[in-house]
Amino acid sequence: MVAGEVDREQLRGYGERLWEILDDYEAWPGRRLVGDDGSRAAWLVAQFVIDGNGALVPWPIDDRALVDARRRRLGLSTFAEHTTEMLAEWRARTQPGN
Numbered sequence: 001m002v003a004g005e006v007d008r009e010q011l012r013g014y015g016e017r018l019w020e021i022l023d024d025y026e027a028w029p030g031r032r033l034v035g036d037d038g039s040r041a042a043w044l045v046a047q048f049v050i051d052g053n054g055a056l057v058p059w060p061i062d063d064r065a066l067v068d069a070r071r072r073r074l075g076l077s078t079f080a081e082h083t084t085e086m087l088a089e090w091r092a093r094t095q096p097g098n
Helices: 008-025 031-047 064-073 079-094
Strands: 048-050 056-058
Touching: 008 031, 056 079, 064 079
Parallel strands: none
Antiparallel strands: 048 056
């Protein structure tokens, strides 16, 4: 594998492992459990999943308006804006030459 190239099967495996951790520990893998890097990685994995076509897509949510209202109360961008930001970060990290 070339540096910067994404192993999509490996990423799917990360997602499956995250769900196993959530099930086993019944808690978020935070700093005390996995350290700062592990916690950040878990957060990134949890926000997105790689679909059958190899595209990175947000996990589905039932009520986007409710999520956006909650995000606004916390001073966060909308779900759509956050998705755009995360996809840009993903592309920056995974595109050849980055």
